Amino acid sequence: MKSLALILTLAVLYGCSPKPAQQQAPAPxxxxxxxxxxxxxxTYQEYPASVEGAINVEIRPQVSGTLDRVYADEGAYVAKGQPLFKINENPYRQALNNAKASLHAAQGALSNAKLEVEKLTPLVQNKVVSEYQLKAAKAAQEIAQGNIEQAQAMVGTAQINLGYTIIKAPVSGYIGRLLKKQGSLVSPTDAEALTQLSDVHEVHVYFSLGENDFINFKAQNAGGTLQDKIKHLAPVSLILSDQSAYTVPGHIDMIDGQFDKTTGAITVRATFPNANGLLRSGNTGKVRLSMLHxxxxxxxxxxxxxxxxxxxxxxxxxxxxxxxxxxxxxxxxxxxxxxxxxxxxxxxxxxxxxxxxxxxxxxxxxxxxxxxxxxxxx
Structure with missing residues (x-):
């Protein structure tokens, strides 16, 4: 009985004890x-680029000789037709004189041949001499005429070579480094040019697109053909080496006909006006293309x-x-x-x-x- 009472007492006490609090869910x-x-x-994509003048011309001599004069300095702006170098002309002037003398001799020989034909013609008609002699005289006249034409060509060649002793600017532009100085012996076969002349009134900026970029370029620009797409392209910007933007926008006007097998890229050309001459051949920078999404x-x-x-x-x-x-x-x-x-x-x-x-x-x-x-x- 005592045990039962103890059990009942413990049960009552447990039932009256406070229940543990329920665990709350964490806040979100x-x-x-x-x-x-x-x-x-x-968006804008930038591509490394190199700058070249619209026309880059190597200035090379077309005749051999010693440089007598150098008329333009390095970096100077020259106009088309302006003299740049002068090669010693004496050998070429003497060659011209010799060619003229040969021409005069040929002209004299032709005159003699004509006189011979005029002399023999009535004699043949009167059967004083054989017709064979007249034919031989006419052949000699034709040879003399050919000699004149040959001598005239030699005079022309000598005049051209004499003219080559003055080397003139083929285009307007800026002179590069002068690799030959006054007194240097120059020749058309020289490995190095005398200098380089760059016409930079506008410049060509070349950069490359990888295959994926080129595919995206074609897909995201309007036009049925590649030329149509080029016509509808937005202007592009040139970022110079100091990270400043060139003030005048350019436009893409050429895409190469094939990919470079070595690099897997295709060359693209953008043209920029350069009236103030800020850009020169050899400059580097980045072309920034804009793309609308x-x-x-x-x-x-x-x-x-x-x-x-x-x-x-x-x-x-x-x-x-x-x-x-x-x-x-x-x-x-x-x-x-x-x-x-x-x-x-x-x-x-x-x-x-x-x-x-x-x-x-x-x-x-x-x-x-x-x-x-x-x-x-x-």
Whole structure:
């Protein structure tokens, strides 16, 4: 009986003791979210480039001789037709005199041949001499005429060579380094040119596009043919070596006909006006191409997660529950993705802290400050 009473007493005491408090669920994690905006974005891609004058001419002698005069200094601007160098003309003037003397002798021989024909013609008619002698005289006259033509050609050649002793600028432009000085012996077979002359009233800027960039270039610009696309291209900018932008825009006017097998790239040319002569052949810089992307969303890369070659974002749905959904990347721009599929305008996505999120997890959305759509540069 005592045992039963003890058991009953313990049961009453246990029933009267306070019950443990129930464990409360943790509060949803507060994470920043942003609303998706579908808009148009402009991106810029830069490519290393080299600058060349519209015309680059090697100045070489066309006759051999000693440089008597150098008329232009290095770096000077010269006009088309302006003398640059003078080669000693004495040997060529004597060659011209000799050619003229040969011409005069040939002219005298022709006169004698004509006289012989005139003398023999009536004699043959009167049968005083044989017709064979007249034919021989006429043949001699034709030979004399040929000698005159040959002598005239020699005079012309000598005059041309004499003219070559004055080397003139074939175009207007800037003189490069003078590799030969006054007194130097020069020849058309020299390995090095006398100098280089650059016409830089406008310049050609060359850069290369890789295969993928070239495919994107063709796909994203209007036009049925490549030439049509070039005509409709927006102006391009030139970024100089000090990172400043050249003040005058240029335009793409040539794309090479084939890819370089070594580099896997194709050469593109843009032409820039250069009225003030700021740009010179040999300058380097970068060509900046603009590209317009329509109907894209700009999403920070930090708001995405990559799994099995796919990129996902966490979208906020009903009851503030998140769902992982794939997106389609149209391009990359700095630290942002340009997205043209997988998200809708007005949809909210989680901006950060997504590493530990799971489908269906509830969050406490914290609206991030809205930013203006960026104009971005790669």
């Amino acid at each position: 994690q507060a994470l920043p979210v942003s609303e998706v905006h579908i808009d148009t974005a402009t 329509s109907n894209v969303a700009i999403i920070p890369q930090d708001a995405t997660i990559e799994m099995q070659d796919k990129v996902f974002v966490y979208a906020v749905g009903d009851s503030n529950k998140v769902a992982k959904q794939p997106i389609t990347i149209a391009g990359k721009s700095g630290t942002n993705y340009l997205v043209n599929g997988g998200v809708k305008a007005g949809q909210q996505i989680v901006l950060s802290g997504i590493d530990h999120l799971q489908d269906g997890m509830k969050i406490s959305p914290q609206k991030a400050p809205e930013k203006e759509p960026a104009i971005v540069k790669n």
